[in-house]
Amino acid sequence: MELKEKVSGAIITFNEGKNIQEVLGCFDFCDEIIVVDSFSTDQTIELALQNPKVKVIQNKFEDFTKQRNLAIDSTKNDWILFLDGDERITPKLREEIISELNSSDQKDAYYFYRKFFFAGKPIHFSGTQTDKNFRLFRKSKCRYMGEKKVHETLEVKGSIGILKNRLLHYSVSSYDSYREKMLHYGELKGIELFEKGKKFSTLTQYLKTAFKFLKTYILRLGILDGKEGFQLAILQTLSVFETYNSLKKAEKKL
Numbered sequence: 001m002e003l004k005e006k007v008s009g010a011i012i013t014f015n016e017g018k019n020i021q022e023v024l025g026c027f028d029f030c031d032e033i034i035v036v037d038s039f040s041t042d043q044t045i046e047l048a049l050q051n052p053k054v055k056v057i058q059n060k061f062e063d064f065t066k067q068r069n070l071a072i073d074s075t076k077n078d079w080i081l082f083l084d085g086d087e088r089i090t091p092k093l094r095e096e097i098i099s100e101l102n103s104s105d106q107k108d109a110y111y112f113y114r115k116f117f118f119a120g121k122p123i124h125f126s127g128t129q130t131d132k133n134f135r136l137f138r139k140s141k142c143r144y145m146g147e148k149k150v151h152e153t154l155e156v157k158g159s160i161g162i163l164k165n166r167l168l169h170y171s172v173s174s175y176d177s178y179r180e181k182m183l184h185y186g187e188l189k190g191i192e193l194f195e196k197g198k199k200f201s202t203l204t205q206y207l208k209t210a211f212k213f214l215k216t217y218i219l220r221l222g223i224l225d226g227k228e229g230f231q232l233a234i235l236q237t238l239s240v241f242e243t244y245n246s247l248k249k250a251e252k253k254l
Contacts, residue, residue, distance in 0.1 A: 005101045008075035009033035009053075009083070012067040016085035017042040018173075024051050026089040029098060030081060036071040063149035063188055078138050086170045087114070087135075093165035097136060100161065108158030109137035114169040118178075118228040126222035126232045127215070135167065147196070150188040175231060182239035189239075190246020200251050205244035213237040 009027030013020065013035055027033045033053045037045060038061035048054050059070055072080060079101065083089075089097070093112070100110065112135040116128035134142070134154040141158035172178040216222045216236050222229035 001095065001098050001102070003029050003098050003101060005079050006031050006077045007079040007081055007101065008077040009081050010036075010068075010071040010075060011083055011085065012036045012038070012064070012071060013040060013044050013048070013085055014038045014061065015040045015042045015044060017044045017047060019085040020044050020047050021050070023083055023085050023087065024048065024054065026083060026087075026094075027053070027081060029094070032076060034071050034074045036067050036074070038067065065144045065146060065148050065152045068144045068152055069146075072139055072143065075139060078140050079136070080139055081136050083135060083167075084169075086173075088168040088170065090165060090168060093163065093167060096163050096165050100136075100163070107161035108141040109134050109154065109156040109160050111160065111162040112136070112167040113162070115166040117168065117170045118172040118225075118232065119174060120170075121228055123225050123228060123232065125220060125224045126217075126229045127220035127236075129220070131169070132162070136163075147192070149192040150185045172232075175235075178235055179238065182235045183242050186239040186242025187246045189243040190248075191250055193243065193247050194250035198247060200244060200248040205241065208244070209237055209241045212240040 007030045009030035009032065011023065011033070014037065017040070024033060030053065032055065033051065035048050035054055035056045037056055037058050039058055045056055048056060055074070057070065057074055059067065061067060068082070071082070081097070100106065111132045113132045114128070116123040116131060134156070137154065137156065138158065142154050142156050145153045145155050213233050217229065217233035222233045225232070
């Protein structure tokens with residue numbers, strides 16, 4: 001199917017050598033691909049530049065929102081397809097994206113539901129049932145909200161659609177790598193809370209941590225995902241605990 005609109009692909013990277021060529025292949029219908037890299041120490045840049053559509057911008061990492069908005073600002077087209085290194089587009093999703101872009105009833109931003117994988121195993125519950133993110137949108141109508149340092153939020157000043165086919169999300173390659181990611185997210189979230197004027201409380205830290213485990217493992221049916229469901233609940237709980245450790249450290253620096 002021929003695409004009537006020009007689309008820019010965008011991705012932020014740091015040491016994505018194992019993923020970069022495969023994810024760049026998902027942008028095959030884009031006429032440019034913007035890679036904002038936070039000075040990778042592996043082969044990410046070398047491998048990315050093998051794709052003739054790629055333009056690499058290296059920028060020191062401060063938070064995810066700033067990296068994403070830099071990528072948006074660096075694109076030449078209004079339509080942007082923004083993927084993470086661990087996400088993959090299926091052939092059916094590709095067809096649906098092109099169909100929507102060719103439609104006379106276009107929306108300004110589209111949610112993609114995601115199918116979560118833990119070390120190659122599909123996860124059906126654990127809060128992933130309703131996991132969705134904006135991945136296709138108009139630059140002229142959308143921007144990531146500046147106050148969010150992690151779990152960045154796209155502000156859409158326009159109409160919103162939801163695609164039917166799921167984006168594959170290989171978020172967890174191993175327990176240890178996901179643990180590192182969750183700790184990093186927790187650290188950034190703590191700084192975000194500090195900048196919003198939140199105060200550290202030991203009681204809040206333990207209550208929020210306990211509730212996160214209860215919500216992920218019991219209320220969101222992580223127990224039905226077996227061993228992987230338990231591990232996910234533990235790791236997401238660890239991220240909440242680290243959030244408040246980070247908040248406490250930020251307060252002590254005052």
